[in-house]
Amino acid sequence: DAGVIQSPRHEVTEMGQEVTLRCKPISGHDYLFWYRQTMMRGLELLIYFNNNVPIDDSGMPEDRFSAKMPNASFSTLKIQPSEPRDSAVYFCASSHYRALDTEAFFGQGTRLTVV
């Protein structure tokens, strides 16, 4: 398997524009996580899915953020409208959850810059 694949790797957009980040989890994994990493806040869990169903979105900072997982092989994180303070690296990770097999595998991240 190629691992967790995120696209794009880098995104530069103007304030007010819509941004969509994409993630393809590892085949067969039933959990998917979205994280945001900044210098100030570290690695924050935004939302996670189990079997394509959102389980906890309490980390989503505002209504401008939304995430979907229409099927087991694809998820999106959308920011609309984007603001400069959304600039960060966004990571997607996937995993199982069962004894001895619980670690999350991370993608390379999307570096978002909102100007």
Next chain:
Amino acid sequence: AQSVTQLGSHVSVSEGALVLLRCNYSSSVPPYLFWYVQYPNQGLQLLLKYTTGATLVKGINGFEAEFKKSETSFHLTKPSAHMSDAAEYFCAVRYNDMRFGAGTRLTVKP
């Protein structure tokens, strides 16, 4: 809810010296615990994990960690630091979701 606390945002050691990165967890149920490493401009890679069984866990690159329930700790150690160990290290706890500590940046001096 579970959480982890990493003591020390920056740790600096000399090459060849002992590395000790501290992590304490808070969990209402027996936790699954992890250490990840992040090199610049990369994603997180698993170093090691504790799920069940032996409390001393060995990972990649010579790192190991010991789960101590009485101290609610899962500290990461390496007997002899190498320049290539310079990176950011994250402790994490899992119960359905996965929560990370604030990270510890390790610097290795020649």
